[in-house]
Each structure stands twice: as structure tokens, then as C-alpha cells.
Amino acid sequence: MEDEASLLERVQRHDQQALAEVHDRYFDQLYHYLNYRLQDPDVAADLAGEVFLALIQALKRGSPPKTSLTGWLYAVARNLAADHIKKKVTTVPLIDDLVSDEPSLTDQAYLAQLAPTLRQALHQLTDEQQHVITLRFGQGLSLAETAVILDKSVGAVKALQHRALASLARFMPVEVDYDG
Amino acid sequence: MTDSFESILDESISALQAGIPIEEVLAEVPDYAGQLRPLLYAAMLVADPNPQLLPDERKEALRAQYLAQAATLPPVTPTIAEKVEAVFRIIRRRLTRKAVLSDLITITVTVFLTLLMSALILSFAAADTLPGDWLYGLKRVSEEVRLALTFNQADRLALEENFNQERIAEIEALTQQNRAAVVQFRGTLDAREESLWIVEGFTILLPDDVAIQGEPQEGDRVEVMGLLRTSNVLIAETIKKIDQR
Numbered sequence: 001m002e003d004e005a006s007l008l009e010r011v012q013r014h015d016q017q018a019l020a021e022v023h024d025r026y027f028d029q030l031y032h033y034l035n036y037r038l039q040d041p042d043v044a045a046d047l048a049g050e051v052f053l054a055l056i057q058a059l060k061r062g063s064p065p066k067t068s069l070t071g072w073l074y075a076v077a078r079n080l081a082a083d084h085i086k087k088k089v090t091t092v093p094l095i096d097d098l099v100s101d102e103p104s105l106t107d108q109a110y111l112a113q114l115a116p117t118l119r120q121a122l123h124q125l126t127d128e129q130q131h132v133i134t135l136r137f138g139q140g141l142s143l144a145e146t147a148v149i150l151d152k153s154v155g156a157v158k159a160l161q162h163r164a165l166a167s168l169a170r171f172m173p174v175e176v177d178y179d180g
Numbered sequence: 181m182t183d184s185f186e187s188i189l190d191e192s193i194s195a196l197q198a199g200i201p202i203e204e205v206l207a208e209v210p211d212y213a214g215q216l217r218p219l220l221y222a223a224m225l226v227a228d229p230n231p232q233l234l235p236d237e238r239k240e241a242l243r244a245q246y247l248a249q250a251a252t253l254p255p256v257t258p259t260i261a262e263k264v265e266a267v268f269r270i271i272r273r274r275l276t277r278k279a280v281l282s283d284l285i286t287i288t289v290t291v292f293l294t295l296l297m298s299a300l301i302l303s304f305a306a307a308d309t310l311p312g313d314w315l316y317g318l319k320r321v322s323e324e325v326r327l328a329l330t331f332n333q334a335d336r337l338a339l340e341e342n343f344n345q346e347r348i349a350e351i352e353a354l355t356q357q358n359r360a361a362v363v364q365f366r367g368t369l370d371a372r373e374e375s376l377w378i379v380e381g382f383t384i385l386l387p388d389d390v391a392i393q394g395e396p397q398e399g400d401r402v403e404v405m406g407l408l409r410t411s412n413v414l415i416a417e418t419i420k421k422i423d424q425r
Contacts, residue, residue: 009266013258019250023243031239032231045234049242056249115225122226137227140197143190158186162219165189168226169218 008069014059022069023052029139030077036138037081037130039119047080074135074149082127114172121171129164136161188212193223310350311361311408348380355412363414364405366422369396377419379404384414394421 002021010018030051035044054076058064065072122130128150135146147157188209195205202220206213258266274283303322306315323343330336347365354361367380375386379402386392396402396419406416 009269013256014250014253016247016250019253020243020247023246027239027243028233031234032228035232036228041232041234045238045242048234049245052242052246053249056246056253059253111221111225118222118225133226136193137223138231140227155186158190161193162186162189165219165222168222172218172221 004069008065008067011055011059011069012064019056022055026070026073027052030073033074033077033134033139034081036119036134037122038084043084047077047084050080051076068148068151071149071151074131078127078131081130085123085127085130118168118171121168124171125164125167129160129167132157132160133164133168185212185215189216189219192216192220196220196224197227310353310357310359311363312354312359351382351408351414354408358410358412359408360410361408362405363408364403366401366403369398369400369402372396372398377416379419382414384416384419386416386419390416391418392420393418396421 007018007021007025011022027048031044031048034047035041038044038047051073055065055073122133125133131150132146135141135149136143141149143154143157143161147154150157150160152160192205192209195208196202202217202224205220206216209216274280299322302315302318306319306322309316309319327336327339327343330339344366347363348367351363351365354363365380365382367382370378370381372378377384377386382404384404384406401422403418403420403422404414404416405418406414408414
């Protein structure tokens with residue numbers, strides 16, 4: 001497969017084949033990213049389409065991605081997701097409110113009940129924390145890959161990941177000493 | 181919170197993602213188990229191992245919309261400066277240690293194989309040449325190479341004898357074709373008169389200025405170098421007695 005730098009060079013030259021390849025290579029992962037964050041397949045599909053149209057607009061303006069095509073596409077997707085989430089404020093009940101009897105983390109049925117609520121709770125995190133959680137656990141990217149997309153060091157991503165999980169853990173029925 | 185806890189958390193997440201049960205992961209770091217447990221459960225619950233795919237029709241429609249917009253982009257003609265920069269960019273990319281080494285190996289192997297193939301083809305073409313032909317020198321060089329690469333004494337002597345028989349066959353061929361050429365061969369001195377000797381059945385004329393080394397007598401092995409005239413007369417330039425073997 002052609003490396004990203006060569007593909008980006010061809011995109012900057014408005015090469016039609018390269019532009020088609022960008023869609024084929026990145027659409028699914030950006031759609032998964034948006035669907036994970038928004039939990040709405042229809043909106044995720046629309047916004048994924050908008051990410052690519054934004055690329056065409058950027059090329060028309062003469063301000064194409066300069067260094068990282070992946071980073072640029074994810075940055076647009078992240079902004080679109082954040083804008084959409086702002087418009088749609090949701091409140092998430094604490095997990096304890098969902099069950100009447102004593103919860104246990106080893107109870108599989110209880111865990112199955114926890115998962116969708118915890119996904120909703122993602123929206124309570126900062127945009128940057130949501131971005132990291134989505135890339136690491138929604139997309140399954142490594143720390144290094146996440147760091148490249150965020151344009152941050154691996155250490156910074158580790159710290160963000162920790163804070164995000166600690167925030168999410170607040171919705172779990174156990175005490176979390178996330179400040180150490 | 182220290183960086184070491186963040187590293188332990190990440191290693192524990194990696195173990196979880198590799199399919200190790202959460203309790204086993206926590207058992208590896210008992211001192212941190214209390215802090216890690218809720219974080220790992222959160223990580224486990226937010227993971228999306230089976231992401232939903234968008235139906236193909238919807239994806240194709242979005243792709244078509246995007247490509248229609250892409251088709252409206254004007255073509256970009258690079259400036260000379262951009263072209264030069266692109267060339268340097270390619271060179272810089274090729275200038276990694278691995279790429280340079282790879283190129284050197286490729287060039288060396290290609291040159292070696294080309295030379296080897298050329299030498300083989302020319303040697304094959306030179307095999308039937310006679311003294312005076314333009315590839316004859318190559319035939320003699322290839323014989324010298326074979327001799328130099330034969331380290332066993334007996335094999336070397338046998339090879340030298342084969343090559344000498346080839347010299348004699350060449351003189352016979354030249355004689356049949358009535359061609360003049362400088363020739364060289366080894367043979368037994370069968371008879372000697374003052375200015376006419378017979379070596380290996382060939383009659384040889386000895387001019388006044390012939391150089392004779394070692395005072396050869398009848399029955400001795402000699403090496404003769406001389407000019408074979410078109411009249412099939414061999415005029416000696418040098419005659420050298422060689423050691424009996």
C-alpha cells in the first residue's frame with residue numbers, strides 16, 4: 001500500500017485517483033469513530049461524508065493538509081462530532097440509579113447493562129478525553145498511533161487516557177481514587 | 181498521580197485487549213489492583229470490538245457525492261521550484277541507510293551478472309577462433325584464467341597439454357586455410373639441421389637472428405614461437421628448451 005506521505009502529495013496535486021483512494025482508505029475508520037462518539041449511525045454517516053467534502057473544500061481554498069492526512073481527517077471528524085454533541089445535551093444517570101439490588105462487577109448481566117450507559121457517559125468527558133477514548137477503545141489504535149493523530153507525545157496520551165478512564169469510572173459502582 | 185501508574189494502567193489495558201481476563205491482569209499488580217479495577221472495567225466496557233458497518237448503498241452514495249465534488253477541482257500544474265523540490269524529496273527519501281545499501285547491492289549484483297554474462301558469451305564466441313582473429317586474445321586470456329584457477333599440479337599439467345594440442349590444431353587449421361599468423365606451440369624436437377628443424381612434425385626455418393635458449397637437442401621438448409607464412413612455412417623467432425616432465 002502506498003505510504004501516507006506519497007498519497008498526500010498526490011492529493012495536494014488534485015490527483016483524482018488519489019482522492020478516490022483517500023475515501024476508500026479512511027471512510028470506514030472515520031465512520032466508526034463518529035458512530036462510536038455519537039452512537040447514531042445515520043448522523044455518523046452524514047458527518048463522515050462531510051469530513052471528505054471538507055477535504056475538497058480545503059483543496060479548493062488552496063489550504064490542503066500539510067503534513068498528516070490522517071491527523072487532518074480525524075481533527076475535522078473530532079470537530080464535527082464535538083459540534084453535534086454541543087447541540088444535543090444529554091444527562092446520564094449514575095449507574096447506581098439503574099439497579100435496585102446490590103451491583104457486582106463480576107455479574108455479566110449487570111456489566112451488559114453498564115456498557116451502553118457508560119458509552120453515553122462519554123459525552124460528560126472533555127472533548128479531548130472523548131477523542132482519546134474513541135481512538136484507543138473505539139478504534140483500537142495503539143498509544144503511538146493515537147499520539148500521532150493528536151500530535152502529542154505518548155506520555156501526554158497516557159495521562160489523558162488515565163484522566164478519561166478515571167472520569168468514566170465515576171459512573172461505576174466502586175470508589176475510584178483517580179487523583180492518586 | 182505518577183507516570184509509573186499511567187504506564188502500569190496502559191500495560192494492563194494492553195493485556196486486557198490481548199484477551200487476558202481482568203482478574204488475572206489485576207493479580208499481576210496486587211499493589212495497584214484497587215485503583216486499577218474500576219479503570220480497567222471502564223476500559224473494557226467502552227471498547228467496541230465489533231464496530232457496526234455502514235450499508236454499502238449508503239457508503240457508495242456518499243463516495244459518489246465526494247467524487248463528484250473532487251471532479252470539480254482544477255488541475256494543479258506544479259511550478260519549476262515545486263518540481264525541483266519534489267525531486268529532492270524523493271532523493272532524501274531514498275537516502276536512508278537501508279535504501280542506499282539496497283541500491284548498492286542491486287547495482288553490484290547487476291554489474292557482476294552483466295560482466296559474467298558478457299564474458300561467458302564472448303568466451304563461447306572465441307572458442308573456435310584462430311591466431312589473427314579479433315577474439316583470439318580473449319580465448320588465450322580465458323585459458324590463462326582457467327590455468328590460474330587450477331591449483332592441483334596434475335590437473336594443471338593436463339590442462340596445459342590440452343591447450344598445447346589446441347595450439348597445434350590451430351596451426352594445422354591455419355595451414356589448411358593458407359593464412360599467415362604469429363603462432364606458438366610446444367613439441368618434441370624430432371630432427372635438427374643447421375637452419376631447418378622439425379618439431380612435432382612441423383618444419384621450421386631458423387633465420388640468422390633466431391633466439392635459441394638452452395641448447396636443445398633431438399628428443400628435447402621445446403617451445404617455438406614464430407611466424408607462419410601463407411606459404412605454410414614456419415619461420416622461428418624464438419626456440420626455448422623446456423624442462424622434461
